[in-house]
Amino acid sequence: MSEEQKKDPILEKPTSRREFLKNSGLTVGGLVLGGALGGTFLSKTETVTKEVEVEVPVEVPASSDTQHETHETHEVPNYTDALQYFTRLEDFLVLSAATETIYPEDEHGPGAIKLGAPFYIDKQLASPWGRNADDYMVRPFRPGESPLTRSEIVLQGVRKLNEVSQEKHSIAFNELSEEQQIAILTDFESGNIEMELTSSASFFTFLRQLTLEGCFSDPLYGGNKNMEGWKMKEFPGAQMSYVHVVESKEFVKIDPISLSAHIKH
Amino acid sequence: MVTKLPKVNVVTVGIGWMGGIVAAELTKAGFNVVGLDKGKEKNLKDYALTHDELRYKNRGEGLQKTTNETHTVRNTLDEEAYPVRSKLSAIIGDGIGGGGSHWAAQTHRYYPYDFEIRTKTIEKYGEDKIPKDMTIQDWGITYDELEPYYDKFEKMAGISGEPDPNYPQRSNPYPNPPLKKNELIRMYEETTKKLGYKPFMIPTGTVSQTYTNPDGQQLNACQYCSFCSQNYCEFGAKADPVITVIPTAQKTGKFELRAHSKVTRVLHENGKATGVLYQDTRTGEMYEQPADLVVLSSFVFSNVRLLLLSGIGKPYDPISGTGVIGKNFTDHHNAVSATGLFDDKKFNNYAATGAYGMTFTDFTGDLIDHSNLDFLHGGEIEARFSGNSPIGTNLTPPGSPKWGREFKKLSLFYHNRAISLFSQFATLPYKHHYLDLDPNYKDINGDPLIRITWDYSDNDRGIHKFIQEKEVELLKAMGATHIIPAPMADHFTGHLAYQHNSGGAIMGADPETSAVNKYLQMWDMENLFVCGASAFPHFGVTNPTTTASALTYHATEGMIKYLKEGGGLLAQTKKEKTLA
Numbered sequence: 001m002s003e004e005q006k007k008d009p010i011l012e013k014p015t016s017r018r019e020f021l022k023n024s025g026l027t028v029g030g031l032v033l034g035g036a037l038g039g040t041f042l043s044k045t046e047t048v049t050k051e052v053e054v055e056v057p058v059e060v061p062a063s064s065d066t067q068h069e070t071h072e073t074h075e076v077p078n079y080t081d082a083l084q085y086f087t088r089l090e091d092f093l094v095l096s097a098a099t100e101t102i103y104p105e106d107e108h109g110p111g112a113i114k115l116g117a118p119f120y121i122d123k124q125l126a127s128p129w130g131r132n133a134d135d136y137m138v139r140p141f142r143p144g145e146s147p148l149t150r151s152e153i154v155l156q157g158v159r160k161l162n163e164v165s166q167e168k169h170s171i172a173f174n175e176l177s178e179e180q181q182i183a184i185l186t187d188f189e190s191g192n193i194e195m196e197l198t199s200s201a202s203f204f205t206f207l208r209q210l211t212l213e214g215c216f217s218d219p220l221y222g223g224n225k226n227m228e229g230w231k232m233k234e235f236p237g238a239q240m241s242y243v244h245v246v247e248s249k250e251f252v253k254i255d256p257i258s259l260s261a262h263i264k265h
Numbered sequence: 266m267v268t269k270l271p272k273v274n275v276v277t278v279g280i281g282w283m284g285g286i287v288a289a290e291l292t293k294a295g296f297n298v299v300g301l302d303k304g305k306e307k308n309l310k311d312y313a314l315t316h317d318e319l320r321y322k323n324r325g326e327g328l329q330k331t332t333n334e335t336h337t338v339r340n341t342l343d344e345e346a347y348p349v350r351s352k353l354s355a356i357i358g359d360g361i362g363g364g365g366s367h368w369a370a371q372t373h374r375y376y377p378y379d380f381e382i383r384t385k386t387i388e389k390y391g392e393d394k395i396p397k398d399m400t401i402q403d404w405g406i407t408y409d410e411l412e413p414y415y416d417k418f419e420k421m422a423g424i425s426g427e428p429d430p431n432y433p434q435r436s437n438p439y440p441n442p443p444l445k446k447n448e449l450i451r452m453y454e455e456t457t458k459k460l461g462y463k464p465f466m467i468p469t470g471t472v473s474q475t476y477t478n479p480d481g482q483q484l485n486a487c488q489y490c491s492f493c494s495q496n497y498c499e500f501g502a503k504a505d506p507v508i509t510v511i512p513t514a515q516k517t518g519k520f521e522l523r524a525h526s527k528v529t530r531v532l533h534e535n536g537k538a539t540g541v542l543y544q545d546t547r548t549g550e551m552y553e554q555p556a557d558l559v560v561l562s563s564f565v566f567s568n569v570r571l572l573l574l575s576g577i578g579k580p581y582d583p584i585s586g587t588g589v590i591g592k593n594f595t596d597h598h599n600a601v602s603a604t605g606l607f608d609d610k611k612f613n614n615y616a617a618t619g620a621y622g623m624t625f626t627d628f629t630g631d632l633i634d635h636s637n638l639d640f641l642h643g644g645e646i647e648a649r650f651s652g653n654s655p656i657g658t659n660l661t662p663p664g665s666p667k668w669g670r671e672f673k674k675l676s677l678f679y680h681n682r683a684i685s686l687f688s689q690f691a692t693l694p695y696k697h698h699y700l701d702l703d704p705n706y707k708d709i710n711g712d713p714l715i716r717i718t719w720d721y722s723d724n725d726r727g728i729h730k731f732i733q734e735k736e737v738e739l740l741k742a743m744g745a746t747h748i749i750p751a752p753m754a755d756h757f758t759g760h761l762a763y764q765h766n767s768g769g770a771i772m773g774a775d776p777e778t779s780a781v782n783k784y785l786q787m788w789d790m791e792n793l794f795v796c797g798a799s800a801f802p803h804f805g806v807t808n809p810t811t812t813a814s815a816l817t818y819h820a821t822e823g824m825i826k827y828l829k830e831g832g833g834l835l836a837q838t839k840k841e842k843t844l845a
Contacts, residue, residue: 102668108677134330136350138706145347182669208668216655217319233680235615235655238316241488242616247445251611251681262314 281363
């Protein structure tokens with residue numbers, strides 16, 4: 001909790017979602033929403049997390065999410081860090097390396113891999129969105145349009161990253177130095193790399209966007225592990241109310257909560 | 266096989282704001298109304314657990330899928346149109362409530378100048394000031410005639426705001442006080458006043474205090490949670506048909522709402538509508554719903570497409586400029602923006618609402634002298650806060666990288682140090698900008714899609730340049746360290762970011778140049794009313810819902826009169842005094 005909040009006694013009592021709804025009167029037919037809401041934006045998760053080395057059978061970039069239950073002695077592995085869309089581990093390793101170059105770990109906090117962005121991307125590519133299920137896919141596709149799905153574009157792009165890396169440096173993309181990876185990604189971003197039925201610039205746009213989504217979407221999707229992405233941006237997450245903060249002249253730092261806190265209690 | 270259902274007084278097609286207003290007013294007057302909507306059912310219960318940027322902003326939950334139906338776009342008459350394939354670029358509200366559930370709820374009125382734009386422009390500057398192919402025309406209704414209906418909408422929706430000092434013609438104050446001011450709003454207010462402008466809090470349907478509207482529906486107080494524009498409001502604090510006009514209609518016992526019901530034709534005989542043909546989108550089964558009065562109350566594209574598919578009204582011809590259905594289509598997505606970053610200040614930008622901010626209108630309408638300007642009308646300049654959602658907000662100084670180490674460092678530093686100025690401006694119609702049916706692409710039933718022919722104009726470019734200079738000047742005066750003016754795109758791509766389109770079934774006083782009269786009644790079919798921004802002859806400076814709703818409230822009086830008095834045109838035809 002920040003200094004600003006500590007000064008305000010109203011802000012010290014965290015309120016659960018259920019209590020909020022009770023206080024707000026919404027559950028009993030929409031009564032007055034008013035002054036009784038103090039502190040509702042301060043609910044915080046009870047879970048304590050810490051970084052743990054995980055032993056995995058193959059070398060996969062591990063996210064920092066291994067959860068530690070406070071009342072139990074054993075560690076619960078994160079069963080969701082597995083693949084739904086990618087079929088070749090080598091593709092996933094290239095993807096992971098590319099996301100980390102786009103959003104690297106530094107003194108401000110974790111990068112894309114520790115935030116879980118690669119696993120997030122895998123899940124998104126397997127989703128209806130990845131398959132363009134809600135899109136109008138009727139032919140003909142005009143010049144400049146791609147008939148491929150989003151997941152097909154990303155998969156082709158990831159393999160192309162590796163192909164270019166092998167051609168130029170004779171090693172996998174994920175084995176390259178950061179500078180070498182940056183040079184190749186820059187070529188893709190500029191649209192200089194030939195791709196089939198799409199462009200390397202389109203692929204790069206997806207890759208960058210997906211990486212940012214994996215760093216900053218609600219943790220429910222598998223990225224933004226432990227809300228570390230939000231913490232770096234000092235973004236308070238899925239809060240219920242800022243009615244007591246909005247007029248403040250000074251910046252008020254609030255510990256984030258995620259959507260899981262809306263149904264946990 | 267078509268199942269024919271029992272006849273009702275009124276059938277309305279599409280249940281968002283327009284359909285909801287029609288249903289509420291007509292059922293209160295004692296008529297039976299059936300509402301058909303191709304989307305799903307939803308209500309306030311569906312709005313809990315929606316504090317999710319990815320699901321609503323990035324993945325378009327709440328938007329109609331484009332799998333089976335979309336629209337196509339081209340810039341000029343000689344191009345082949347492209348379909349808009351992603352629902353994220355179509356942005357049409359899905360389900361009961363439509364766009365009225367995921368709007369930002371910014372609720373300005375249009376200005377007296379808008380309704381008589383052609384007459385007033387000619388009076389002041391002469392006819393030569395209007396470019397030859399610009400088809401601005403008077404609306405067939407004046408601001409004074411419409412004012413009581415603006416008032417009615419604002420009271421129904423609990424609008425929170427304060428009067429615009431430039432346009433004081435109001436019969437009543439807003440029903441609720443404006444929202445609270447954050448630090449950046451206070452800075453904007455101080456600076457704009459210093460520069461001689463007249464700022465005021467943006468009027469909004471995110472309600473500043475608990476409020477019960479004249480229909481007895483309650484709106485709760487806004488919590489500034491920022492999950493607003495593309496999200497639904499789980500608090501019931503954002504005006505939405507689902508918590509206002511729809512329950513008002515349902516309370517009468519005279520409103521039947523049918524979801525998953527896609528209207529494919531307006532049926533008509535001997536110049537009068539007899540009802541509508543619709544499809545259960547789940548089974549494909551067809552139904553005929555006969556009615557005394559048919560109302561089209563969907564978004565612009567659906568209203569105009571249904572008229573064209575049903576063979577009602579004379580389709581517009583962009584070569585001769587004759588005909589009316591499809592005429593004067595305008596898009597309103599080309600806002601002018603500039604962002605300021607502050608090295609020495611940090612703000613609580615995570616706290617906001619959909620239409621939270623302050624604006625001034627000193628450069629709108631005929632408030633400025635256009636004699637030496639290369640455009641007509643103008644734009645407002647608003648400081649707007651809708652929450653610095655973390656996926657979408659990655660601001661960095663001009664010229665800095667968009668990914669990698671430097672990007673991370675800078676985008677984290679500036680995350681809570683930014684203000685975005687945003688200008689909505691009027692888009693004016695042209696002879697060669699219109700809607701028709703696409704010759705190539707079809708929906709799942711084999712019916713042609715609607716086709717947009719539209720591009721930015723010199724008028725748009727003139728306003729853009731003029732306004733952006735003012736924005737940069739203002740950001741400098743506010744003390745921004747870095748200023749990032751967003752460039753104007755060369756061409757319209759068909760990517761729609763919010764539901765701001767108008768025209769295609771425009772209103773007016775002359776059947777030769779308009780599709781509907783001031784009661785939104787079709788000149789060519791007296792028991793068919795077409796409600797919504799499809800009636801706007803041009804797009805005014807600001808968001809369309811307020812004016813579309815006021816016109817629809819006015820239209821419902823006409824509908825009631827029509828039903829009670831047994832028919833007839835509600836407005837006399839009169840030729841416009843000026844030459845087109």
